[in-house]
Amino acid sequence: MNKALRPAVIAGNWKMNKTRSEAKALLEELRPLCKDAGCQVIVCVPFTDLETAVAACQGSNITVAAQNCHWAASGAFTGEISAGMLAEMGVRWTIVGHSERRQYFGETDETVNKRIRAALDQGLGVILCVGELLSQREAGITAEVVSLQTKAALQGVSAQEMGRIILAYEPVWAIGTGKTATAQQAGEVCGILRGVLEQLYGSQVAQAATIQYGGSMNAGNAAELLAQEDVDGGLIGGASLKAPDFAAIIQAASR
Numbered sequence: 653m654n655k656a657l658r659p660a661v662i663a664g665n666w667k668m669n670k671t672r673s674e675a676k677a678l679l680e681e682l683r684p685l686c687k688d689a690g691c692q693v694i695v696c697v698p699f700t701d702l703e704t705a706v707a708a709c710q711g712s713n714i715t716v717a718a719q720n721c722h723w724a725a726s727g728a729f730t731g732e733i734s735a736g737m738l739a740e741m742g743v744r745w746t747i748v749g750h751s752e753r754r755q756y757f758g759e760t761d762e763t764v765n766k767r768i769r770a771a772l773d774q775g776l777g778v779i780l781c782v783g784e785l786l787s788q789r790e791a792g793i794t795a796e797v798v799s800l801q802t803k804a805a806l807q808g809v810s811a812q813e814m815g816r817i818i819l820a821y822e823p824v825w826a827i828g829t830g831k832t833a834t835a836q837q838a839g840e841v842c843g844i845l846r847g848v849l850e851q852l853y854g855s856q857v858a859q860a861a862t863i864q865y866g867g868s869m870n871a872g873n874a875a876e877l878l879a880q881e882d883v884d885g886g887l888i889g890g891a892s893l894k895a896p897d898f899a900a901i902i903q904a905a906s907r
């Protein structure tokens with residue numbers, strides 16, 4: 653399949669930013685700026701902003717996502733939110749396995765896999781994040797690390813369910829550091845990930861899968877990164893918090 657036939661998806665990961673009133677203001681500013689977007693647009697907002705965001709995006713081409721979900725349907729998991737709770741409020745996607753969850757909150761390949769299973773079972777789509785640490789890149793084991801993370805995360809996920817999985821390559825050393833991977837580095841690892849999907853699911857699923865790059869992507873570097881054959885979109889942190897910046901990236905991804 654040709655890159656042009658794959659869905660291009662630009663997702664903003666707001667992380668722990670924006671109160672409800674700030675979320676509403678940002679989305680109201682963003683809506684008109686991306687109404688003619690030639691790509692899919694997702695905003696991944698804090699749990700407390702979800703209801704506001706779903707309402708603010710009604711009737712627009714912006715889809716709302718959460719940043720995580722728990723694997724159990726309900727129960728004694730203080731501070732956690734289930735996939736079913738998200739689905740019921742009109743949330744369509746969730747990020748799973750972001751490196752900040754892996755680094756600071758004990759997320760493992762096993763819990764990533766369980767969270768993905770729960771999200772898919774509740775009808776959600778998943779943005780699955782993988783990426784190597786700087787020390788792993790320097791040790792020359794980037795391909796092994798991201799391949800293992802991907803295979804572990806996707807255990808038990810069917811080829812059909814892959815239609816609801818977006819893979820996001822986010823090198824940990826490029827997140828929030830202003831140090832973007834070069835377009836060549838991003839393209840190379842996204843290509844490796846497509847190869848892993850081909851191993852697991854065959855060429856048709858691999859060619860149809862959307863693979864994003866994330867890590868200091870901004871209005872200035874988006875076009876070059878997105879021009880890579882295997883980079884189908886972006887997962888954007890800092891630059892998604894300002895409507896004009898995010899809109900410029902959406903513009904760069906539009907076909």
Ligand code: 13P
Binds near residue numbers: 665750822827830887
């Ligand atoms: P930055 O764009 O702020 O580097 O964050 C990337 C990221 O982690 C998106 O999930």
